[in-house]
Amino acid sequence: MPFAILIFAALIGMDQWLKVWSLAHLQTDAFLPVVQNVLSLILTFNTGAAWNLFAGATLFLAVLRMVVGLGILVYLWKDKPRGIAFGSLLLIAAGAVGNAIDVLWYGKVIDMFYSHQLFWITQKMYGQPFPIFNIADLCVVSGTVLLVASSLFTSKAEAKTRVSGA
Template identity: 50%
Template sequence: MLEPQRRLHILRGVSLLTGPFRRPPIWVPLLIFVLLLIADQLLKAWALSHLTPGQPPVVAVPGVLEWVLVFNTGAAWSMFSGSAAPLALGRLLVGLGILGYVLWRPQTRFLTVVLSMIAAGAVGNAIDGLRLGRVTDMIHAPPLSAVTKVIGQGSFPIFNLADSCVVVGTILLVIGTFIADRPKRTL
């Protein structure tokens, strides 16, 4: 049972970013970071050993998820193509910087998870860029392509788990910021 003061804070919509909740132990961001990084690298290794570039998609979940092996020497949507090494170095610095920040200045549970996700994604793609000179992508989501085609932007790019960590983490961070800025309701 929550003590009355804490229950009142929760009912008032305490900020996900700055709430009174206890900060997680120092090992939590490291665990999240390492698990996501390992999952990303294992999925990329699987794709490199089981998929062939230029081949038709392999359906994983009909109408939802397909496997297609492609490589990207740039950033999202192939921006800065041919810049794998400088982008990889930048990703590595940003990812390790974010992780270092979370370890040095512990955050709320929400921020710990979100920032650890973003850090793992950045480092996951940095590893590819430094090791292979390109990022391995293998996930195609037909529903996302349907949306981008409707707005005249062609197929949605093929992506990887690291990309998902960065994008989902960033979206959650933005949503958390809006929730944190919302005026508190009184009971």
């Protein structure tokens, strides 16, 4: 578990460092290309969740994120799940706490990653832009995707074992 705490702290540290850097070096009205026509940086603020859902519920969302993130850490400490489940939950916890820290420190979440392709796809499909995001968001989304994928994979493997072993 000490290694997991180190990873948890490193993810939050990278997230917070990039947010501080973004506040110092980015503007809200100018893109800084990272990979031309693929990924850019731009400073934005969010007082809600993805796509600015629940805008204005900033403090409630911060408390919820902190409770979820720390609750997951307690679960990992006590129950010690293994493999992908452990890593997935660790990513989700770090992302939740990272965005909660923003709200408690700045009063809003700081976002900076702009994906040109994702923006174009969601604009064409739904008439809505893809949200600008940060490292904490990447942790939550990748952890959730890994957790869902592993649970689907595990369920199929367990079912196959039960059928062949019966």
